[in-house]
Amino acid sequence: MRFLNVLSTGQMVTIRDVAQLAGVSVATVSNTVNDPNRVSDALRERVLKAIETLNYAPRAAARSLRKQSSGLLGLIVADITNPFFTELVQAVEAIASQHGYSVLLCNSDEDAVREEKHLQVLRSQWVDGIILATTGEASLSRTSLLSQSRVPVVLVDRAFDGLGLDAVVLNNRLAAHQATQHLIHRGHTRIGLLSGPTSVTTGADRLAGYREALLASQLHFEPGLVREAGFREQQAYDATVELMRLPQPPTAVFAANNLMAIGMMRALSDLGLRCPDDVSVISIDDFAWANVFRPRLTTIAQPVREMGEMAVKLLTDRIGGKRTGTGKTHFLESRLVVRESCAAPMDAPLPIPATSSP
Known part of the structure; x- marks a missing residue:
C-alpha cells in the first residue's frame, strides 16, 4: 500500500x-x-x-x-481477504495502469468507521479520484464526505442511493433469482439462504431476489430458513449449523457470496453431511477455489474484470471532464456456472442433534 x-x-x-x-x-x-x-x-x-x-x-x-494531477487513484475495498475483491483489485490496477495511474489500496475490513478514515486520508493525499467498494452502512458524516468530495468518486459492487454518484454493480436481484431458480428446477422446495447484511445493497437485493424466485414458483417464503451471515466465512459456518439443526432442515442452501460458501461447505463436512447427496449448494461469485471443492461448486459468476474496467473508465472520464452531471448506476449481468454441487433432493436429511460437536 x-x-x-x-x-x-x-x-x-x-x-x-x-x-x-x-x-x-x-x-x-x-x-x-x-x-x-x-x-x-x-x-x-x-x-x-x-x-x-x-x-x-x-x-x-x-x-x-x-500538472494539477497526482497520477494516483484511491481504491477502498470492503474485505481484501474475499477473493472477489482480490480479483477486483487486480482488474482496477491493470486498467488504471493503462490510463497512466498508480493505485493506492485501502482495506476497510467491513468497518464503516475505518472506511470513513480511509476516505479522509485519500482526499488529503491529492488523489485524482476514488473507487469505493463500500461497507454500505450509511452514516451522515460519510454521506457528507462522499457528496461534498472535491475529487470524483465511483462506487463499485455496492451502491449508495441518493448521492448522485456513478456506480458499477451486479444486477443482484437477478443473480439471486437465478441461483434460487436453479435449485427449484432441481426439485428443491426447502431452500436455505445465507444472506449478507440487509443494510448493504448486495445483501438486501440478494435477499429480495431469493424471495422473488420462491414466490414466482409458488413456494412459501420462510424467514426461518434465512440466516444473516455477514458475508463472512465463520458466520456462515455457524449459520449453516443452525440451519441443519432445524426440525425440518433445508435440502439446499444458497450462499450469497464466496466466503460464505466456503464456511458452509466446511460446516456440512464437519456435520457429516454430503453435498449434493444430502444438501445441494450454490453461491454467488465464481472463484478459483470453486474447482478445488469436491464436489466442484456451482456458482453465479460476476463479470469482475468488466466491473473494474468500467469503474476506472467512469472515474477517468470524470477526472478528464468528459463526464459531468449526476452519476448513474450501471448494472452488469451474471452467469450461471453449473458444476457438481446441485442435485435433485433425496429424502430430506434428518436434523442434526444440538449435542453434536462439529
Missing part, C-alpha cells in the same frame, strides 16, 4: 513544514533538495532528517502542483 506525505492534521506536508522542523529557511530546504553542494554538511543533515521524519516528497509534490 502506497501513501503520500501527510501531516497528522490531514494536510499535505509542505516545504515550510520541513523548514520549521529543521529550524532553517525555506531557501535552505530548497537548496538541500536541488543543489546540496550549496549547503553545509550540518545544515544538510538537519534538513534531510526533517524530510525523512515528515516523509516529504518535494519533487513529486511539485509535479502534482504544476
